[in-house]
Amino acid sequence: AQTVTQSQPEMSVQEAETVTLSCTYDTSENNYYLFWYKQPPSRQMILVIRQEAYKQQNATENRFSVNFQKAAKSFSLKISDSQLGDTAMYFCAFGSGTASKLTFGTGTRLQVTL
Amino acid sequence: EPEVTQTPSHQVTQMGQEVILRCVPISNHLYFYWYRQILGQKVEFLVSFYNNEISEKSEIFDDQFSVERPDGSNFTLKIRSTKLEDSAMYFCASSGDRDEPQHFGDGTRLSIL
Numbered sequence: 548a549q550t551v552t553q554s555q556p557e558m559s560v561q562e563a564e565t566v567t568l569s570c571t572y573d574t575s576e577n578n579y580y581l582f583w584y585k586q587p588p589s590r591q592m593i594l595v596i597r598q599e600a601y602k603q604q605n606a607t608e609n610r611f612s613v614n615f616q617k618a619a620k621s622f623s624l625k626i627s628d629s630q631l632g633d634t635a636m637y638f639c640a641f642g643s644g645t646a647s648k649l650t651f652g653t654g655t656r657l658q659v660t661l
Numbered sequence: 662e663p664e665v666t667q668t669p670s671h672q673v674t675q676m677g678q679e680v681i682l683r684c685v686p687i688s689n690h691l692y693f694y695w696y697r698q699i700l701g702q703k704v705e706f707l708v709s710f711y712n713n714e715i716s717e718k719s720e721i722f723d724d725q726f727s728v729e730r731p732d733g734s735n736f737t738l739k740i741r742s743t744k745l746e747d748s749a750m751y752f753c754a755s756s757g758d759r760d761e762p763q764h765f766g767d768g769t770r771l772s773i774l
Contacts (some may be wrong), residue, residue, distance in 0.1 A: 580760060592704070592752060592765035638704060647692055647759045648706040648717055 549641045550576045553652035561630045562661055567614075567653045568624045570639030578644030581615065581622045586654070587635040595637070598643075600637065626657075634659045663687045667753050667766035669743045674743055675774055682754030682769045693727065693736045694754040697721070704752065711759075712738065740771075745758060748773045 550573045560566035572581070583595040596613050598606045605613050610630075614623045626633055639652040684692050690730045696706040708718040710728055727739045736755075740747055750770050751752045754763040 582762065582766075589767070589771075590750060591767040593753075594762050594764065597762050611688065640704075642760070642763075647709045647711070647756070647761060648694070648719070649696075649703040649704075650706065653703045 549576075549579075549595060549650045551639050551641050551650050551652035552627070553639055553655050555655045556653070557656045557658070559658045559660060560626075562629055562631060564629055565627045566629055566657065568626075568637050568639075568657065570622045570652055572620050572622065572641050573597070574620070574641065574643075576643055580642035580644070581613075582640040582642065582649065583611070583613070583622075583624045584638045584640060584651075585633075585635045586630075586638060590597065592638075596624065629659045631661075633660050635656060663773040665753055665755055665764050665766035666753075667751075667769050670767065671739075671770045671771060671772070673772045673774065676745055677742050680740050680743055680771065681739075682751050682753075682771070684738070685734050686736055686753065686755030687757075688734070688765060690755035690757050690764075692756045692759055692761075692763075693728075693730070693739045695738045696752045696754065696765075698768075699749045704719075707738070716762055727753065743771075743773045745773050747771060 566604040579600045581598045585593045594606045608628045636654045638654045670681045693710040698704045709716045750768045752768045755764045756763045
């Protein structure tokens with residue numbers, strides 16, 4: 548079974564600064580997908596970024612980028628130029644290549660301050 | 662941009678009653694999912710549905726739960742006899758293919774009294 552671990556329950560960053568959220572996972576599969584989802588106070592789940600395990604290049608999406616280290620089973624999210632609207636709970640999630648369900652980590656609560 | 666819609670946004674039900682949560686997935690999507698999130702905890706997978714049948718379910722998804730796609734647009738989750746511990750946020754999600762990103766609805770907050 549896959550597990551996803553987010554070791555930072557809470558993080559804080561000042562507006563315009565850069566912050567990195569950590570995620571590690573455990574799997575015996577070789578083909579899988581990794582995601583970061585954002586959950587603002589409104590509680591909706593919003594896809595931030597996606598990484599395919601077979602791709603060596605790190606995914607980027609505007610101010611959001613990942614550092615994917617397959618051998619270390621690490622998948623961190625970097626948020627550049629943080630904005631107040633980035634304040635949310637961030638969940639790392641694992642998607643198997645053979646099954647469709649997502650396995651989520653426990654989340655990191657990010658607070659962006661002035 | 663197309664989105665997954667869920668109704669109601671909040672449902673309050675007496676313990677032991679049946680409840681049906683409704684979802685309208687994105688129209689050209691083929692894979693449908695239900696997840697739940699107990700307050701303050703992580704999101705947990707309940708069930709996935711494809712080609713009019715359950716493709717995978719978790720241990721949480723016991724005989725009290727069922728899913729249905731009664732027509733071409735709706736995807737429902739039924740809890741037959743609710744318990745206090747069923748209180749949670751329930752998220753519906755859909756994807757175009759199994760390895761495509763899942764798009765989530767805004768969730769239904771279920772409160773069991």
